Amino acid sequence: MLSIIHNDHKNIAKLLNVLTDKLSRIKLEDEVDYRLVRDIVSYLQTYSGKFHHPLEDRIYEYYLKYRVVDDSVANRLHDEHQHLEIISAELKEMIDSILLDAIVSRDDIIEKLQQFVNLQKAHLDYEEVEILPAIKASLSADDWRHLEQNWHHDPQEDPLFGRTVADQYKSLAKRLSL
Numbered sequence: 001m002l003s004i005i006h007n008d009h010k011n012i013a014k015l016l017n018v019l020t021d022k023l024s025r026i027k028l029e030d031e032v033d034y035r036l037v038r039d040i041v042s043y044l045q046t047y048s049g050k051f052h053h054p055l056e057d058r059i060y061e062y063y064l065k066y067r068v069v070d071d072s073v074a075n076r077l078h079d080e081h082q083h084l085e086i087i088s089a090e091l092k093e094m095i096d097s098i099l100l101d102a103i104v105s106r107d108d109i110i111e112k113l114q115q116f117v118n119l120q121k122a123h124l125d126y127e128e129v130e131i132l133p134a135i136k137a138s139l140s141a142d143d144w145r146h147l148e149q150n151w152h153h154d155p156q157e158d159p160l161f162g163r164t165v166a167d168q169y170k171s172l173a174k175r176l177s178l
Contacts, residue, residue, distance in 0.1 A: 001055065001059060001144065001147060001148060001151065002059075002132060002135070002136060004055065004155050005052070005055065005056060005059075005127075005132065006128075006132075007155065007161075008047075008052050008155075009124050009127070009128060011158075011160070011161045012044065012048075012052075012120065012124060013124065014176060015040045015043070015044060015176075016117055016120055016121060018036070018040060018175070018176070019037065019040055019041075019113065019116070019117050020117055022036070022037050022113070023110065023113050023114060023117060026106065026109060026110055026113070027110060029106070034095055034098050034099055035099065035171070036171065036172060036175060037095055037113070038092065038095040038096065038099060039168065039169060039171065039172040040172060041088055041091050041092045041095060041116070042092060042168075043159070043160050043169060043172065044088060044120070045085070045088040045089065045092060046159075047158060047159065047160070048081075048084070048085075048088075049085060051153050051158075053081040053084075053085075055151060055153065056077060056081070056127070056131075057077065057078055057081060058147065058150070058151065059135060059139075059147060060075070060077045060078070060131065060135070061075075061078075062139075062143065062146075062147055063134070063135045063138060063139065066143070067138040067139065067143075068138075076126075077126075077127070077131055080119075080123050080126070083119070084119060084120065084123060087112075087115060087116050087119055088116065090112060091112050091113060091116045094108070094109060094112055095109075160172060160173060
């Protein structure tokens with residue numbers, strides 16, 4: 001299960017690199033393919049919301065319930081997941097407005113896209129540096145078997161990085177050379 005999460009994080013990092021490039025282009029007032037930006041945000045919002053974050057939350061909740069003795073440990077992970085969901089929705093709405101030829105301030109899109117990228121990167125770092133190592137060190141083989149029995153998602157079903165690329169992500173996959 002941790003390998004699925006680590007692999008998802010690598011894929012998310014690839015997408016964040018593309019968004020960082022697009023952000024630089026926006027700042028330079030270069031032409032930007034906002035459909036590509038929307039596809040990335042949409043993918044991150046959809047895949048993370050349906051599969052990635054629920055998997056992390058399930059493992060983390062188990063960890064908190066059965067392995068953390070200190071009651072002062074807050075569920076920061078879940079809170080960050082909720083915050084990322086809100087920021088993703090706001091950014092997607094802004095990009096959809098641009099694609100519908102609405103007037104959106106360049107400063108506003110730069111600010112929202114920068115906020116999105118920064119939050120995503122900070123969240124990945126938090127998970128990779130603090131959360132996942134603590135979980136890995138604490139959970140036993142029996143814990144992992146229990147968690148795996150209750151999780152039924154095949155990573156090959158990933159609509160972008162899985163076995164088959166969904167139609168809505170074909171141009172994004174091409175851009176990423178998948």
